[in-house]
Amino acid sequence: MTIIANVELEGASLELPSLDALVGLVDDDINAVNQVILGQMQSHVPLIPELAGYLIAAGGKRLRPMLTLASARMAGYGGDRHIKLAACVEFIHTATLLHDDVVDESDLRRGIASANAVWGNQASVLVGDFLFSRAFQLMVEDGALDVLRILSNASAVIAEGEVMQLVTSNNMQTGEAEYLAVIEAKTAALFEAACRVGAVVAEQSEAQIERHGAFGANLGIAFQLVDDVLDYSARQSTLGKTVGDDFREGKITLPVVLAYQRGSAKDRAFWQRCLEQGEQRDGDLKTAFALLEEHGALADTVDRARSYGDRACEALEGLPEGAYKLALKDTVEFCISRAY
Amino acid sequence: MTIIANVELEGASLELPSLDALVGLVDDDINAVNQVILGQMQSHVPLIPELAGYLIAAGGKRLRPMLTLASARMAGYGGDRHIKLAACVEFIHTATLLHDDVVDESDLRRGIASANAVWGNQASVLVGDFLFSRAFQLMVEDGALDVLRILSNASAVIAEGEVMQLVTSNNMQTGEAEYLAVIEAKTAALFEAACRVGAVVAEQSEAQIERHGAFGANLGIAFQLVDDVLDYSARQSTLGKTVGDDFREGKITLPVVLAYQRGSAKDRAFWQRCLEQGEQRDGDLKTAFALLEEHGALADTVDRARSYGDRACEALEGLPEGAYKLALKDTVEFCISRAY
Numbered sequence: 283m284t285i286i287a288n289v290e291l292e293g294a295s296l297e298l299p300s301l302d303a304l305v306g307l308v309d310d311d312i313n314a315v316n317q318v319i320l321g322q323m324q325s326h327v328p329l330i331p332e333l334a335g336y337l338i339a340a341g342g343k344r345l346r347p348m349l350t351l352a353s354a355r356m357a358g359y360g361g362d363r364h365i366k367l368a369a370c371v372e373f374i375h376t377a378t379l380l381h382d383d384v385v386d387e388s389d390l391r392r393g394i395a396s397a398n399a400v401w402g403n404q405a406s407v408l409v410g411d412f413l414f415s416r417a418f419q420l421m422v423e424d425g426a427l428d429v430l431r432i433l434s435n436a437s438a439v440i441a442e443g444e445v446m447q448l449v450t451s452n453n454m455q456t457g458e459a460e461y462l463a464v465i466e467a468k469t470a471a472l473f474e475a476a477c478r479v480g481a482v483v484a485e486q487s488e489a490q491i492e493r494h495g496a497f498g499a500n501l502g503i504a505f506q507l508v509d510d511v512l513d514y515s516a517r518q519s520t521l522g523k524t525v526g527d528d529f530r531e532g533k534i535t536l537p538v539v540l541a542y543q544r545g546s547a548k549d550r551a552f553w554q555r556c557l558e559q560g561e562q563r564d565g566d567l568k569t570a571f572a573l574l575e576e577h578g579a580l581a582d583t584v585d586r587a588r589s590y591g592d593r594a595c596e597a598l599e600g601l602p603e604g605a606y607k608l609a610l611k612d613t614v615e616f617c618i619s620r621a622y
Numbered sequence: 623m624t625i626i627a628n629v630e631l632e633g634a635s636l637e638l639p640s641l642d643a644l645v646g647l648v649d650d651d652i653n654a655v656n657q658v659i660l661g662q663m664q665s666h667v668p669l670i671p672e673l674a675g676y677l678i679a680a681g682g683k684r685l686r687p688m689l690t691l692a693s694a695r696m697a698g699y700g701g702d703r704h705i706k707l708a709a710c711v712e713f714i715h716t717a718t719l720l721h722d723d724v725v726d727e728s729d730l731r732r733g734i735a736s737a738n739a740v741w742g743n744q745a746s747v748l749v750g751d752f753l754f755s756r757a758f759q760l761m762v763e764d765g766a767l768d769v770l771r772i773l774s775n776a777s778a779v780i781a782e783g784e785v786m787q788l789v790t791s792n793n794m795q796t797g798e799a800e801y802l803a804v805i806e807a808k809t810a811a812l813f814e815a816a817c818r819v820g821a822v823v824a825e826q827s828e829a830q831i832e833r834h835g836a837f838g839a840n841l842g843i844a845f846q847l848v849d850d851v852l853d854y855s856a857r858q859s860t861l862g863k864t865v866g867d868d869f870r871e872g873k874i875t876l877p878v879v880l881a882y883q884r885g886s887a888k889d890r891a892f893w894q895r896c897l898e899q900g901e902q903r904d905g906d907l908k909t910a911f912a913l914l915e916e917h918g919a920l921a922d923t924v925d926r927a928r929s930y931g932d933r934a935c936e937a938l939e940g941l942p943e944g945a946y947k948l949a950l951k952d953t954v955e956f957c958i959s960r961a962y
Contacts, residue, residue: 404724407724408788411777418777437754440755448748
């Protein structure tokens with residue numbers, strides 16, 4: 283049963299969509315993944331575990347490695363290769379975050395000061411490189427070329443996506459198609475790869491691996507769309523992120539693309555001043571909130587997310603029924619419901 | 623025959639040690655490597671080939687990929703796998719340079735403005751990530767797990783070395799042993815891996831692979847020692863590098879370690895002010911030159927380099943006689959003679 287809405291009814295309190303079902307199913311596995319992560323981020327250079335541990339202990343949701351674990355188990359896998367490979371997925375994700383923090387000059391990540399704010403850009407870049415290399419060492423230990431192929435391809439695509447994002451930054455000519463290409467590459471590629479790896483480990487057919495991949499890719503797009511909505515709406519305290527980061531950095535996300543396209547000449551001049559020329563004044567973020575609201579840009583972005591979420595659930599159709607499938611459907615709902 | 627000295631005799635002009643023999647032997651192969659590099663740095667994101675091409679076209683010596691090519695050929699390899707893998711070695715090296723430029727905030731690389739000075743730190747980090755991923759994609763295409771193991775291990779060690787260097791920066795307590803550990807990791811590891819990969823492709827015995835690796839590792843140490851001497855002695859126009867970079871960045875290299883250990887209390891206070899506190903004034907670099915000269919720190923560093931060069935040549939002893947071995951000996955001489 284999938285819990286759909288986070289609606290406050292009079293006197294009633296509906297249960298919120300959550301990752302609980304997924305977390306419950308992969309609980310033992312994720313503990314094993316955490317052990318691998320802790321063991322493999324060690325180095326005789328103390329700054330490496332110190333910095334990596336800071337980020338890893340900050341405790342993301344471990345969503346991507348959970349997808350690897352669940353994909354493998356859903357397909358009936360009974361071994362333990364998925365543990366190490368889920369750790370690889372998390373290492374690649376962590377390396378990306380470290381390099382992304384350098385890129386974004388963001389001050390907050392998961393509610394605490396970002397690693398580069400504490401140790402500097404230099405250490406963040408290098409420890410990211412270390413974790414990335416460590417991921418490949420672990421994959422080599424596992425010994426499966428098809429896994430190495432999936433994750434090296436994903437890594438290249440992620441880097442391309444990040445560069446694309448850099449190029450579209452401060453450019454109000456960025457359209458919806460370009461925005462989607464960016465998030466497919468920078469976010470959805472790793473979600474897709476995480477799911478594929480689980481299916482490959484479970485020795486599924488090409489057709490099944492494709493379904494796992496399609497689930498991950500569509501979930502990843504939905505996840506990023508909602509993330510971009512959250513940057514203009516959620517309270518920092520609940521999200522652990524500075525609201526308005528994207529605005530300050532001149533990042534062109536779908537809410538902005540929609541509000542710009544639908545806006546008056548005066549609105550467009552506002553967006554151009556703030557995001558292209560980077561001339562931001564007190565009160566601009568509030569104006570941005572109002573314009574996004576006025577043009578329904580946030581609601582429509584969430585709608586798009588829901589549509590990708592639906593596609594993710596459709597991709598699950600050909601996969602085995604059971605607790606894992608239900609938990610993955612809940613995961614889709616959870617990712618979208620974060621927007622509210 | 624190895625040409626040893628770059629001595630100016632009255633009226634006579636001795637031939638300088640050079641890479642000519644090596645370049646001559648691998649000429650066709652290196653052209654093929656360049657084709658792979660040009661093809662594989664392409665992306666539908668134009669900034670990637672633009673930035674990567676800028677650095678790659680700036681034309682390093684391609685020393686590391688030449689080591690892969692020569693190691694394979696010296697061992698009698700007749701196929702073409704070494705071409706693609708030599709390109710991987712160069713991609714990893716280029717990615718390291720891109721990330722290193724971010725780290726060092728250096729303005730010049732190979733005599734032209736560094737990539738990060740032109741495109742910014744952000745693009746340099748991300749294009750570095752792309753090239754690194756591309757290297758692994760190419761290795762996966764090649765399909766040999768032992769090659770993947772060598773280069774993923776080397777990448778992790780390089781990152782550790784770079785972090786170690788960061789930690790020893792601005793710290794005059796850094797000793798010779800720590801300095802050596804840094805350069806073994808940040809430089810020698812890739813030289814070693816480059817040679818090993820060539821031997822692995824040629825299906826050599828473990829013992830032979832070890833010899834190739836020992837040659838590369840010792841050559842790499844010698845190369846870096848001389849590089850660190852050059853930072854205090856060569857003219858920018860001939861080296862294509864800003865002299866005094868290490869000094870300005872507070873990098874603790876062997877020449878400084880030796881001059882500090884041998885210096886008076888007043889000398890030590892000078893080094894501490896300049897390199898630990900980073901308080902540098904006009905004329906300080908000139909004073910540094912004088913102190914390094916006074917204590918024989920540059921000459922002794924070159925002596926150390928020569929001793930590692932000798933070890934590199936010893937490692938060649940068990941390997942096949944012929945043009946390749948002579949060319950590799952010349953390469954050792956070339957790397958050391960750059961100091962003069």
